[in-house]
Amino acid sequence: MFRRKRSASDFNAEIEAHIRLETERLKEQGLSEENARAAARRAFGNVTQAQEQFYDSGRWLWFDHLSKDLRFAFRTLRKSPGFTFVTVATLAVAIGANAVVFSALNAFLLRPLNVPQSESLYGLQLGGGHHGALSYPTYVDFRDRNRSFDGLAVYQMTRVGLDTGKNPTRAWLYEVSGNYFDVLKLQPHLGRFFHSSDEHGAGSAPYIVLSYAYWHGHFQGDARLLGRRVDVNKRPYTIIGVAPPEFRGTFLLLSPDFFVPMVSFEDQETLNRRAGWWIFETIGHLKQGVTPGQAAAELNAIGDDLQKTYPKEMGKMNVSLARAGLYGDTFGRPIRGFVAALMLLAGLILLAACANLGSLFAARAADRSREIAVRLALGSSRMRILRQLFTEALVISLTGGAVGILGGAMLLRRLMAWNPFPQFPTNVPLHPDANVYILAALLAFVSGILFGAVPVKQVLHTDPYEIVKSGSVTKVGRRITFREALVAVQIAICALLVTSSMVAVRGLMRSLHSDFGFAPREVILADTDLAMAGYPDAAVPPMQKRMIAAIETIPGVTAVGLANCPPLAGCGASRTSIFTDETSDLTPANVAASPMTYQISPEFFVAAGTPLLAGRAFTWHDDKNAPRVAVVNETFARRIFGSQANALGRYYKSWNGTRMQVVGIVKDGKYASLTEEPQPAMFYPLLQSPSSQSFLMVRSESDPRRLAGAIRRGVRDLDAGLPVFIQTWPEAMDFFLFGSRMATASLAVLGALGAILSITGIFGISAYSVSKRLRELGIRMALGAQSKEVLGAALGRAIRLLAFGSAAGLLLGILAGRVLASIVYQATSRDPLVLTGVVLTMALLGLMATWIPAQRALSIDPARLLREE
Amino acid sequence: MSTQEDKERLELLQGTLDLLILRTLIFRPQHGQGIARAIRQTSEEELLVEHGALYPALQRLEGRGWISAKWGTSSHNRKARFYSLTTAGRKQLGKETTKWKRLATAIGRILESAGS
Numbered sequence: 001m002f003r004r005k006r007s008a009s010d011f012n013a014e015i016e017a018h019i020r021l022e023t024e025r026l027k028e029q030g031l032s033e034e035n036a037r038a039a040a041r042r043a044f045g046n047v048t049q050a051q052e053q054f055y056d057s058g059r060w061l062w063f064d065h066l067s068k069d070l071r072f073a074f075r076t077l078r079k080s081p082g083f084t085f086v087t088v089a090t091l092a093v094a095i096g097a098n099a100v101v102f103s104a105l106n107a108f109l110l111r112p113l114n115v116p117q118s119e120s121l122y123g124l125q126l127g128g129g130h131h132g133a134l135s136y137p138t139y140v141d142f143r144d145r146n147r148s149f150d151g152l153a154v155y156q157m158t159r160v161g162l163d164t165g166k167n168p169t170r171a172w173l174y175e176v177s178g179n180y181f182d183v184l185k186l187q188p189h190l191g192r193f194f195h196s197s198d199e200h201g202a203g204s205a206p207y208i209v210l211s212y213a214y215w216h217g218h219f220q221g222d223a224r225l226l227g228r229r230v231d232v233n234k235r236p237y238t239i240i241g242v243a244p245p246e247f248r249g250t251f252l253l254l255s256p257d258f259f260v261p262m263v264s265f266e267d268q269e270t271l272n273r274r275a276g277w278w279i280f281e282t283i284g285h286l287k288q289g290v291t292p293g294q295a296a297a298e299l300n301a302i303g304d305d306l307q308k309t310y311p312k313e314m315g316k317m318n319v320s321l322a323r324a325g326l327y328g329d330t331f332g333r334p335i336r337g338f339v340a341a342l343m344l345l346a347g348l349i350l351l352a353a354c355a356n357l358g359s360l361f362a363a364r365a366a367d368r369s370r371e372i373a374v375r376l377a378l379g380s381s382r383m384r385i386l387r388q389l390f391t392e393a394l395v396i397s398l399t400g401g402a403v404g405i406l407g408g409a410m411l412l413r414r415l416m417a418w419n420p421f422p423q424f425p426t427n428v429p430l431h432p433d434a435n436v437y438i439l440a441a442l443l444a445f446v447s448g449i450l451f452g453a454v455p456v457k458q459v460l461h462t463d464p465y466e467i468v469k470s471g472s473v474t475k476v477g478r479r480i481t482f483r484e485a486l487v488a489v490q491i492a493i494c495a496l497l498v499t500s501s502m503v504a505v506r507g508l509m510r511s512l513h514s515d516f517g518f519a520p521r522e523v524i525l526a527d528t529d530l531a532m533a534g535y536p537d538a539a540v541p542p543m544q545k546r547m548i549a550a551i552e553t554i555p556g557v558t559a560v561g562l563a564n565c566p567p568l569a570g571c572g573a574s575r576t577s578i579f580t581d582e583t584s585d586l587t588p589a590n591v592a593a594s595p596m597t598y599q600i601s602p603e604f605f606v607a608a609g610t611p612l613l614a615g616r617a618f619t620w621h622d623d624k625n626a627p628r629v630a631v632v633n634e635t636f637a638r639r640i641f642g643s644q645a646n647a648l649g650r651y652y653k654s655w656n657g658t659r660m661q662v663v664g665i666v667k668d669g670k671y672a673s674l675t676e677e678p679q680p681a682m683f684y685p686l687l688q689s690p691s692s693q694s695f696l697m698v699r700s701e702s703d704p705r706r707l708a709g710a711i712r713r714g715v716r717d718l719d720a721g722l723p724v725f726i727q728t729w730p731e732a733m734d735f736f737l738f739g740s741r742m743a744t745a746s747l748a749v750l751g752a753l754g755a756i757l758s759i760t761g762i763f764g765i766s767a768y769s770v771s772k773r774l775r776e777l778g779i780r781m782a783l784g785a786q787s788k789e790v791l792g793a794a795l796g797r798a799i800r801l802l803a804f805g806s807a808a809g810l811l812l813g814i815l816a817g818r819v820l821a822s823i824v825y826q827a828t829s830r831d832p833l834v835l836t837g838v839v840l841t842m843a844l845l846g847l848m849a850t851w852i853p854a855q856r857a858l859s860i861d862p863a864r865l866l867r868e869e
Numbered sequence: 870m871s872t873q874e875d876k877e878r879l880e881l882l883q884g885t886l887d888l889l890i891l892r893t894l895i896f897r898p899q900h901g902q903g904i905a906r907a908i909r910q911t912s913e914e915e916l917l918v919e920h921g922a923l924y925p926a927l928q929r930l931e932g933r934g935w936i937s938a939k940w941g942t943s944s945h946n947r948k949a950r951f952y953s954l955t956t957a958g959r960k961q962l963g964k965e966t967t968k969w970k971r972l973a974t975a976i977g978r979i980l981e982s983a984g985s
Contacts, residue, residue, distance in 0.1 A: 011924070011928075014949075014950045017902075017949045018901045018902045018920060018949075021943060021947055021949060022905075022920070024945055024947070025902070025906065043919075043920050044919075044920040044921045045920060045921030045922065049921065
């Protein structure tokens with residue numbers, strides 16, 4: 001039932017009617033009209049009070065006040081755009097940062113995998129250093145004998161060559177058990193999945209299920225693709241289905257392009273071998289009511305039994321379960337720790353922002369102490385005034401929150417699209433979902449209440465008589481307040497971050513132009529794997545020679561080298577142990593060194609631009625029939641033979657005891673990372689130590705893009721089915737710069753956040769100081785003080801805080817430079833440019849933060865001020 | 870004339886005004902001034918109701934759905950807002966009356982025993 005809301009005029013009409021009725025009654029008793037009316041009014045008592053009580057009881061009152069408060073808040077905020085902008089921007093940044101970090105938290109921790117009932121999906125972790133890995137027969141035993149899981153599936157990630165008929169490409173696949181999709185309870189987006197029933201031993205079930213993204217990106221979502229024959233590593237497969245769009249594999253850090261049954265991909269020997277740990281991870285849904293502990297106990301019992309049956313092949317198993325998605329604790333723990341730390345940091349940033357905005361609000365309330373006093377004197381309740389201030393705070397915080405989440409969502413979209421390593425497609429859905437929006441709204445609301453609450457005490461203790469009588473009460477303490485200390489700390493941290501990020505940027509700039517022991521610029525790397533393309537071992541070296549010869553004929557090419565994996569190319573170069581020539585007992589204890597090991601073609605050093613210091617490089621005559629030879633670097637020569645001169649022509653023993661003669665010495669280089677200390681490296685001729693992984697290194701001054709096309713054509717002319725991955729060497733080195741780039745970027749982002757906090761902090765303190773001392777400043781001006789002195793009086797404290805904080809931060813920054821040097825190559829804080837830059841930046845921040853209060857202090861008109869107060 | 874007498878009249882106890890209003894409306898709808906007059910007359914001029922306090926109380930009772938209101942014409946052919954008891958109000962009156970009687974009896978007993 002709806003009751004119509006009663007209007008105030010209706011209520012007033014009733015009161016009027018009452019008084020008329022009462023007047024008439026009294027008149028009947030013999031009073032005059034005038035007396036009767038007066039008596040009726042007297043009997044009624046306070047009409048206004050009754051009206052007010054009626055008004056207060058109305059339910060719309062709340063909305064009425066709210067809309068009035070809102071209008072008033074918007075009006076006052078429009079009147080001070082500087083204040084509004086600073087506060088909204090600060091909150092937008094702080095809440096945006098929280099939203100972005102929380103999205104990461106959400107993606108990694110709260111909704112791990114996009115599969116049905118992901119909460120009961122667990123992965124097996126096997127103790128003893130081999131993480132989740134199993135051999136295939138052990139997996140089959142686990143799968144068939146356990147009673148804890150609704151099926152167990154395995155998957156293994158492999159990089160393959162995919163030939164769809166026109167352009168052979170490299171792709172990532174998951175080799176999976178036949179039951180994989182059934183265990184995950186997934187339905188195909190298109191076509192069908194393969195099942196356990198399709199498996200009939202090695203080589204059976206040559207079916208491909210494409211991921212939705214790959215189907216969309218490479219086949220334009222063409223449904224006629226089903227049934228098409230494609231080649232995976234030169235073996236025929238049939239495309240039978242497409243996985244659902246939201247499914248991107250079961251390992252968050254690598255999403256596959258497609259899925260094939262493990263039995264179709266591996267040979268019989270691999271599938272039958274009980275020893276070995278090659279399968280990446282085993283996953284399954286726990287049955288209802290089974291705890292992870294019970295399941296692990298059961299698997300361990302099966303493991304013990306297997307160990308008894310196959311004592312030679314299997315060791316002791318120590319299975320535990322972890323939520324699927326991040327490969328147990330191996331990746332899960334550091335990622336969770338990192339994200340949690342980020343979240344903490346973002347929370348602290350928001351808190352600091354609230355503290356700063358709180359002091360800004362206190363300054364504002366102090367500014368308005370006269371207005372508040374007048375309102376109190378006129379009978380406004382303190383609650384009402386506080387409500388007004390809170391409304392203002394909430395308008396700011398909610399606007400800031402809205403701007404923050406919008407900015408955050410945009411940033412997240414950019415982050416999603418950004419794939420730092422094109423070779424490794426990641427799989428982290430960072431979309432902000434309802435949780436993120438709710439959190440942002442909540443944070444905005446809570447922070448509004450938090451900083452809105454700062455001036456509460458001030459308002460509650462306002463004494464209208466004092467303020468109206470004597471103007472704002474000036475009490476400037478000499479002591480450093482908590483608020484000031486907080487701002488000083490923020491400034492120090494900001495200066496530290498600014499220093500560090502400048503040091504990092506300078507180091508990064510230098511590291512791009514430093515000496516790597518080779519000259520990566522003007523070199524293009526063409527990466528192929530001949531085994532992947534089905535070449536038997538014997539056919540590999542001739543093909544490599546043919547490729548080099550073909551590329552050499554391209555106009556503009558000055559040198560072509562080939563290596564199993566060039567230094568700093570992100571392809572996982574290996575180290576092997578060596579022994580001195582005198583060592584006869586080849587045990588691990590006697591290992592002389594573990595140098596980086598490269599298998600190279602004769603032209604390698606020319607193509608790489610590595611100077612040969614002594615001796616000779618290889619020729620094609622250094623083959624299986626010739627004596628075994630090696631080229632080593634300076635550090636190798638020094639460490640094994642004492643000196644460079646001593647090394648040439650001498651011998652050492654390889655890991656298996658083969659005697660190697662040193663025929664050349666090359667300059668030291670960077671091999672595994674940019675920040676490493678010089679380390680030994682050795683080079684073997686391709687024909688004596690073959691490798692199917694082949695990086696063609698093409699040195700040329702012509703346009704890399706045109707050259708890439710020519711290289712691709714040259715390789716295709718030799719073998720149309722050979723996938724080639726082409727990038728410039730500096731592009732490949734991005735992998736090694738990633739750490740320092742990320743560190744630099746994070747420092748820059750944190751520095752920017754710190755700068756914003758410092759600005760609001762200084763702004764708050766100086767604004768507060770100016771508004772508290774307006775009268776004093778006015779008197780000073782009236783007595784003839786110059787602008788400089790006025791500014792000194794108004795902002796001296798804020799500027800001293802800035803100077804003190806900056807100095808402390810700069811000092812810390814210089815000390816932190818050492819830590820930074822381990823991440824960013826050639827980072828040093830003893831750099832005049834950095835020091836100047838930091839001082840300038842901090843000064844600029846100070847200028848920006850004190851600009852508005854300074855303008856205000858300077859624009860004081862003493863005559864008007866003294867008249868008013 | 871009413872002013873001098875007012876001082877000798879009893880002030881209403883807190884919470885009793887609602888009960889009195891409901892009781893007054895039990896026989897027929899009445900407007901505010903009529904309710905005030907009825908309370909005074911029925912209590913044989915003992916109880917004082919400040920007319921101004923009556924209206925917020927009426928507003929409250931209406932808000933709870935115990936009485937409903939309608940503009941009508943008084944016996945003097947004046948426009949007035951008439952209040953009548955709703956079913957819920959009747960029930961509430963029964964409850965309140967019982968409560969009040971028990972309270973009055975209890976207090977009466979205490980006072981009597983103290984007096985003897």
